[in-house]
Amino acid sequence: MIKDIRVTMMTTIDDDGTLRSRPMVAQQSEFDGDLWFFTWIDSPKVDEVKEHHQVNLSYAEPDDQNYVSISGTAQIVRDKQKVHELWSEYLATWFPKGKDDPNIGLIRVHVTKAEYWDSPSSAMVHAYGY
């Protein structure tokens, strides 16, 4: 389930308590409990994540009646080797200077809970973390 996800909406808590979300591309790597995202080191969400570690990743596919909520704690990781390991060419859409841009960092989300729904009337199914 989590493996198929590409673009998720990442919700963070702003400094005034507001909940904000934005589209983020989840990186494809062996799922070991963590999900990885590329980010600019100086972006607002990096400040938000440093202040409030709790994030939510949501994924909705109305056509397939497939909805996922992933709760986790986020951490900013500056690791050149990991950036190189996870880099794919399509990331150039958001990071045009490529993987060696010093302002690129990673957000690691440690998954604490995942829930999903797979039909309009389905009660939620606990998938992970209980």
Next chain:
Amino acid sequence: MIKDIRVTMMTTIDDDGTLRSRPMVAQQSEFDGDLWFFTWIDSPKVDEVKEHHQVNLSYAEPDDQNYVSISGTAQIVRDKQKVHELWSEYLATWFPKGKDDPNIGLIRVHVTKAEYWDSPSSAMVHAYGY
């Protein structure tokens, strides 16, 4: 934009600080700054919303490259007249006993900020609330 939304992911803050989201059907009514959702009065999200008013509504349509983040404050409303006014037959999928079930309530989300993205590389566009 907000008018077209049907199923959104609503993110709330759990009592232990965890961010959880779940699919919710936004009701179609004249948009005046508030969005309305049906809920069971005794559901966990009602407790979460009473404790932490801040919520996020996200909406993702990857096929159309359309992503929306709506920040707002939520309030539980028990108002039979409003329930009747907003009720549609398809809600019976989730509320089989119909609009007169005493356990049905409403969540009113007062929108404080909305942001959207309309192409893969788009910088976010502030749509409302600035």
